[in-house]
Amino acid sequence: xxxxxxxxxxxxxxxxxxxxxxxxxxxxxxxxxxxxxxxxxxxxxxxxxxxxxxxxxxxxxxxxxxxxxxxxxxxxxxxxxxxxxxxxxxxxxxxxxxxxxxxxxxxxxxxxxxxxxxxxxxxxxxxxxxxxxxxxxxxxxxxxxxxxxxxxxxxxxxxxxxxxxxxxxxxxxxxxxxxxxxxxxxxxxxxxxxxxxxxxxxxxxxxxxxxxxxxxxxxxxxxxxxxxxxxxxxxxxxxxxxxxxxxxxxxxxxxxxxxxxxxxxxxxxxxxxxxxxxxxxxxxxxxxxxxxxxxxxxxxxxxxxxxxxxxxxxxxxxxxxxxxxxxxxxxxx
Amino acid sequence: xxxxxxxxxxxxxxxxxxxxxxxxxxxxxxxxxxxxxxxxxxxxxxxxxxxxxxxxxxxxxxxxxxxxxxxxxxxxxxxxxxxxxxxxxxxxxxxxxxxxxxxxxxxxxxxxxxxxxxxxxxxxxxxxxxxxxxxxxxxxxxxxxxxxxxxxxxxxxxxxxxxxxxxxxxxxxxxxxxxxxxxxxxxxxxxxxxxxxxxxxxxxxxxxxxxxxxxxxxxxxxxxxxxxxxxxxxxxxxxxxxxxxxxxxxxxxxxxxxxxxxxxxxxxxxxxxxxxxxxxxxxxxxxxxxxxxxxxxxxxxxxxxxxxxxxxx
Amino acid sequence: xxxxxxxxxxxxxxxxxxxxxxxxxxxxxxxxxxxxxxxxxxxxxxxxxxxxxxxxxxxxxxxxxxxxxxxxxxxxxxxxxxxxxxxxxxxxxxxxxxxxxxxxxxxxxxxxxxxxxxxxxxxxxxxxxxxxxxxxxxxxxxxxxxxxxxxxxxxxxxxxxxxxxxxxxxxxxxxxxxxxxxxxxxxxxxxxxxxxxxxxxxxxxxxxxxxxxxxxxxxxxxxxxxxxxxxxxxxxxxxxxxxxxxxxxxxxxxxxxxxxxxxxxxxxxxxxxxxxxxxxxxxxxxxxxxxxxxxxxxx
Numbered sequence: 033x034x035x036x037x038x039x040x041x042x043x044x045x046x047x048x049x050x051x052x053x054x055x056x057x058x059x060x061x062x063x064x065x066x067x068x069x070x071x072x073x074x075x076x077x078x079x080x081x082x083x084x085x086x087x088x089x090x091x092x093x094x095x096x097x098x099x100x101x102x103x104x105x106x107x108x109x110x111x112x113x114x115x116x117x118x119x120x121x122x123x124x125x126x127x128x129x130x131x132x133x134x135x136x137x138x139x140x141x142x143x144x145x146x147x148x149x150x151x152x153x154x155x156x157x158x159x160x161x162x163x164x165x166x167x168x169x170x171x172x173x174x175x176x177x178x179x180x181x182x183x184x185x186x187x188x189x190x191x192x193x194x195x196x197x198x199x200x201x202x203x204x205x206x207x208x209x210x211x212x213x214x215x216x217x218x219x220x221x222x223x224x225x226x227x228x229x230x231x232x233x234x235x236x237x238x239x240x241x242x243x244x245x246x247x248x249x250x251x252x253x254x255x256x257x258x259x260x261x262x263x264x265x266x267x268x269x270x271x272x273x274x275x276x277x278x279x280x281x282x283x284x285x286x287x288x289x290x291x292x293x294x295x296x297x298x299x300x301x302x303x304x305x306x307x308x309x310x311x312x313x314x315x316x317x318x319x320x321x322x323x324x325x326x327x328x329x330x331x332x333x334x335x336x337x338x339x340x341x342x343x344x345x346x347x348x349x350x351x352x353x354x355x356x357x358x359x360x361x362x363x364x365x
Numbered sequence: 366x367x368x369x370x371x372x373x374x375x376x377x378x379x380x381x382x383x384x385x386x387x388x389x390x391x392x393x394x395x396x397x398x399x400x401x402x403x404x405x406x407x408x409x410x411x412x413x414x415x416x417x418x419x420x421x422x423x424x425x426x427x428x429x430x431x432x433x434x435x436x437x438x439x440x441x442x443x444x445x446x447x448x449x450x451x452x453x454x455x456x457x458x459x460x461x462x463x464x465x466x467x468x469x470x471x472x473x474x475x476x477x478x479x480x481x482x483x484x485x486x487x488x489x490x491x492x493x494x495x496x497x498x499x500x501x502x503x504x505x506x507x508x509x510x511x512x513x514x515x516x517x518x519x520x521x522x523x524x525x526x527x528x529x530x531x532x533x534x535x536x537x538x539x540x541x542x543x544x545x546x547x548x549x550x551x552x553x554x555x556x557x558x559x560x561x562x563x564x565x566x567x568x569x570x571x572x573x574x575x576x577x578x579x580x581x582x583x584x585x586x587x588x589x590x591x592x593x594x595x596x597x598x599x600x601x602x603x604x605x606x607x608x609x610x611x612x613x614x615x616x617x618x619x620x621x622x623x624x625x626x627x628x629x630x631x632x633x634x635x636x637x638x639x640x641x642x643x644x645x646x647x648x649x650x651x652x653x654x655x656x657x658x659x660x661x662x663x664x665x666x667x668x669x670x671x672x673x674x675x676x677x678x
Numbered sequence: 679x680x681x682x683x684x685x686x687x688x689x690x691x692x693x694x695x696x697x698x699x700x701x702x703x704x705x706x707x708x709x710x711x712x713x714x715x716x717x718x719x720x721x722x723x724x725x726x727x728x729x730x731x732x733x734x735x736x737x738x739x740x741x742x743x744x745x746x747x748x749x750x751x752x753x754x755x756x757x758x759x760x761x762x763x764x765x766x767x768x769x770x771x772x773x774x775x776x777x778x779x780x781x782x783x784x785x786x787x788x789x790x791x792x793x794x795x796x797x798x799x800x801x802x803x804x805x806x807x808x809x810x811x812x813x814x815x816x817x818x819x820x821x822x823x824x825x826x827x828x829x830x831x832x833x834x835x836x837x838x839x840x841x842x843x844x845x846x847x848x849x850x851x852x853x854x855x856x857x858x859x860x861x862x863x864x865x866x867x868x869x870x871x872x873x874x875x876x877x878x879x880x881x882x883x884x885x886x887x888x889x890x891x892x893x894x895x896x897x898x899x900x901x902x903x904x905x906x907x908x909x910x911x912x913x914x915x916x917x918x919x920x921x922x923x924x925x926x927x928x929x930x931x932x933x934x935x936x937x938x939x940x941x942x943x944x945x946x947x948x949x950x951x952x953x954x955x956x957x958x959x960x961x962x963x964x965x966x967x968x969x970x971x972x973x974x975x976x977x
Contacts, residue, residue: 051710089582095492124583131582136575140674141597151583187673203583385816393828504964508904508956510911512930513949520937619823620915622932638827638916650824660821 038210038243039065039088039127044102046083046267049095055318056100058084059267062346065211068237070244072258072275074251074290076315080267081247085213088245089129090119107210125155128204134196138188144199145184148172151206155216171202194225198232205236212237213245220252230256251294255279260352263287266316266326269346273353283349283360285331286311312359327357333359371669376664386654387435394643395424395431422448435647439655444648449640452486454648457633464534465617468545472552473614477607480560481555488568489591499561504556511551515624518551532626548621549670567602571595601672605664612656616649704969715966717958724955728778731771740768740924748941758943760932769924770947776925777907777955780840784906785899787845792852793895797888799853800860818850826909830918837920840913843871844906852898859891873878893970900963904956911952 046058058080065071072079084090088104089113104111106127111119123129131137139147148168152159159167166182172180175198188196197217204212214233218226234257237244246257254261254275261278263271263286271284282288289311313330316322322329324339330340338344338358348355402422419425423434435618438444441588444454487496529547571577573672578624617631626632630649637645669675683810708714743763744755751758757766799810817825825847833839864887888925907926913919926948933945 051707091581120584120586122584123581124585127583131575133575137579139576139580139594139598140593141601141672150585154584185475189674200579281426303579381742381812382816382819385812386819389816390828393832397832436912451958458971505953505957508953508960510908510927510930510952512911512915513945513952516930516933517949520942524937540916613821616821620912623800631686634824638831641831646824646828650820650828653821653824654819657821 035066036067037064037066038107039063040103041088042103042104042105044084044087044104045100046080046092046097048086048097052319057097057267057318058087061102061267061269062239063262063269063272065243065245067210067243068155068241070237070246070257072246072248072254072261074254074261074266075247075264076249078315078318079155079264082215082266084264085129085245085247087217088211088213089123090116090126091129121155124151124204124209125207125208127211127213128207128209129213129215130197130200130204130217131312133220134193134200135188135220135269137200138196140188143185143187144172145169146193148203148206151203155207159219167206168202169360171206172199174205174236175199175202176228177202192225193221194228197221197225197229201229201232204238205242206316209242211243211245213247215247216249217246219248219250226253227256233257246279251279251290263290266318268319268326268356269342269354270327270356271354272346273350277350277353283355283362284327284357285333285361286327288361289330289332324358333361335359344355372666375665379658379662382658383439383655384436386651386658387432387439390647390650391432391435395428395435396577396646401444403596421456435651438648439451439651442652444651447637447642447645449637449642449645457645458630458648458652461617461628461630461633462615463629464536464541465615465622465631466628467538467541468548468621468627468629469552469617470547472549472556473610474547476553476556476560480557481564481603483557484561484568485591485596487565488572488595489587491569491572500565503558503561506554507562511555511620514551514555515620518547519624523547532624534625534627542627544627548618548625551621554619563606564599564603567599567606568595571598574598576620584662601668604671608664608667609657609660612653615656616653634668690707704966707969709967711965713961717904717961717965720954721902721962723773724958725778727771728774732775737771739788740764740772748936748939752941757947758941760929760944761936766929766944769929769944770926770951773924773926773929773948774951776910776920776927777952778836779837780844780910781843781903781906784844784848785902787841788848788851788852788902789895789899792898793848793856793888793891795849796853796856796889797860799866800857801887803861803864810853814853822847823912826913827916829920830913830916832872835918836923840910840919842964843913843918844909848902848905852895852902855894855898856891859894860887862888865888879891893966896970897963897967900959904959904963907952907956 034175041061041063044061045056048055048057061080061084063071063073063084073084075081083092088097088111092099099112102112106122111122121213138144145165145168148171149164152167156164167361169180169184172183177183177195177198183191183195188199191199193306200217200256212233217233218229219228230253233244236242244257246253248254260274261272262269263284265286271278271282271287273283278287279291282291285358289309292309293311295308311330312332316326316329322339324341325331325334325344328334328338335358340360342359344356346356348354349360402410402418402424405655416425425433426434431626442455444458446452447454448455451458483499487499490496523529530544532544535541535542568591572591577590577594580594585594615630616634617627617629619631619635621627623632623635633645634649636642637649695728710720727736731738741764743757744765745763747759747761747763749755749763755767757770760766761767795810795814799807816892820828823957826843829846830843833842909917910925911927911930914925915931919925919927929944929948933942933948935944936944
């Protein structure tokens, strides 16, 4: 990759202290984020994708969570080592985050303008109040909100879901961060609005050049926005490749299963007669992970080796394609 | 719905509630209350004397007109005369209001400010030892009877240690101060436990909301989050809670005034209870109910002002 | 490209997640906290004491003169004697009967009246709801003390009056809560589902909605219990309380004359006895709320 690498996460391990014992929510995860590129982290709920992203911002509440191992290097600096105040100056400034529920993520008793201005006032305090006010209006314009001068004075509940998410994006991008982390930004929105928001994010990425981490369970979102994809299962990355490879040549049985379970509008008679394939079984509880490969019980290609040999390591099929499997499906070349 | 029409509607609803309160008072005192003339005239009263007294007190009037008398008094604040002191009750109320307020107003302000400050600290350090310790202390404070506090306070601090006046009162500022300090302290101890628990709950409800996470993601400090974002959201229920206590300040604290000899409305009420002085009891009940109802409307209106979600375009 | 072979036989059941019911989960959470367990033991002990005292097994001789009037605490009598030379410890134990029964009756009355009114108001809505809401708004506009005194006044003295006056003034907060919850649940899908399979009003209310609001009842129960115990003290002070037998309220009330003579032990005994049980109920109530509130379950 000729692009600049902004973020390098290695061996990230996250533990949570629950009343049923210590659970490892993220177990040895690696990923990179490049300037101007979008990394998608895909998985079901509980796979560890959200908390992996939250730990980049050091937003994991401690207690009950803690980073047990690993490094998170932003432009060479390990974010896990720096003092809290320094981390605060990076949050919302160099690395920003938007969340899933725009209604509850915005403070209901402050105007949207006020909340965007706050980001400027915090990280760009050299600006005058008037300049900050104008910048807030500009941000609203940038994210495509009509009549921003009026909207600035409105409260979150007065806006629609799509507009609130645009406000969140405006707030996050106000200080032109290097990295934007988007945690399921469109899950709570209508399908048509989803498309608009994703289009907006792509456009802004082209204009501002930030790297994006897109966390989602929706493969459609991945197809629309991601350059590279990391598939997570039970706290581990099971496959990591560029988006084309993931969709056309998935190697891990789990990834294959996910893709096969997407309903298609294929009008051929054979497609109509077949039942929608699903992945057999259930995700194992993180308190009771099986020996060997986590996916063994549900895997159609399982062998004895998979059950007995401890966690498979990431194998490199190609320079840009990693798979965590003892018997990965060979790519059809 | 328009802001103004909401207020009007809310005010109009006050009327059926006041009528209902009068109804309850009517049922309790005029209907079920029994004939007080026996108790007032003593064992050797003749039937004739009791009948005369009943006419004098207006107890022989038809029930419906007795009810309307009550309703009228609720709107005119003319409660007639006390059975025991023969004074105009509205006059008694005017006289008793000031001494009550000299105690309740400072007590209220001190306990509110103290409780909010402590709960901010406790909410900031949630889960840590100081949080658990304070909560435990508050709960313990709430588990002791008010009478016990009064008796102990009076005995220990006033009598034994001689730090304060045991009882009595002097009109005029600053003469009344030494007499109200101990009752104020006891009031504060009585209410601070319950108040801190409430404010703490309200603050913690906000602290776990999503917008706090967003604030952190923006890079705000925990202080800013607590004092700007959380507090402003928490202010809405806090204001409601604080305002609704105000009508009771006028009533004074029945027990405190009685024990400390403060000639306020609370003591007046207690005396009325002890001497079966129905008109006074009814008057105080009506007065405090109406005050409570009006202040409820006030808090509802304030709610629409303070919370933009409820505020209308 | 191989076809996916769906095979069940290798599925390992031990990795299944067992779902726990609300109550099972709540019980587990309650018993895991030391303070809560201690509180439960305390409450149970008080009930036991009251029962033993009621049946005469202990403290039956409370009315007997066992020493000099106002004797100070000693090894024989840990909390001394009262004006009639009676053991304060025995009186305190006997007083537990009043406290526990007053708390129990009040809480039960509050539960019955509050739940019924709240459920009916919330479920049927319309005019019925308006009337009930008007009624409890009116009721709650009258300051608690005035209402309590007024009702107690009318009912005269004695235990029955205490039970009724406390019970009749305690139901409003529960009524409001239940009404709110019933309204919220009334339109939920599972109730519509019950209608779809032909469920009538009674069935829907009792079998489907009430179990979902029961946690509010439990929490309110503990709150009303301790409020009643504390209110009994006020009633006793006003001369409207229990007659002819010791209660913590009368003991504290007696203290207003005793303290001037330096006799503090009746006040101490009654206050202490009440402090422990009310504190236990408070802690229990808080833990119950934490354990049963479905919103908090995820945290």
